[in-house]
Amino acid sequence: MTETENAYRPEPLQVVTTTTDGITVVTVAGEIDHNTAGPLIEALEVSNVGERPRVVVDMQQVAFMDSSGINVLLTAHRALTAADGWLRLAGVQASVLRTLDIVGVDQIIACYPTIGDALTT
Template identity: 40%
Template structure:
């Protein structure tokens, strides 16, 4: 798995994930999210368009990141899931909690701060 971060202080950060997000690799995403969420009112978009596989550990990374961002007065949004990943997020009941957007641009452009 590969994780990259693009952003500027005071602006939304885009975390891009590529590859398999599972028990063996979720710590990489978790560590990255810890770093970008360690600021006042963090605004983070996780680009999941490159995820080939995701297990419950990977899904847990989104939930933990979402809760941590909200607790700090910010948000975490998931963007560009494939059809199978969106179906997985819906099946496990994450879509009511974590905001899902069809594209990174949509996630960055919205004015809603939930």
């Protein structure tokens, strides 16, 4: 086996977008990093979230996120806010929430324990 055969190849990030009561819910599964963030970037584009840019990102199935993921979320937050909308995170696992807390993202983007909480608050 060559060294490249042993190289880490990240699993593709699974991103599913639905709408609940006019709010876009982006459900993410996998690890969010530089190599996998593309589908999330696309899903969070203001032009892809409808007329009223209100978005909840369901993070229940995300066990790891690096600075690339943080940048994706902050960029989306800025764009959605500029379009008179908002971005909320729901069900963030403890390991990812700790990262968000350390860098202060949880002070910028509202984090909720459940999707239901994020949709109704």
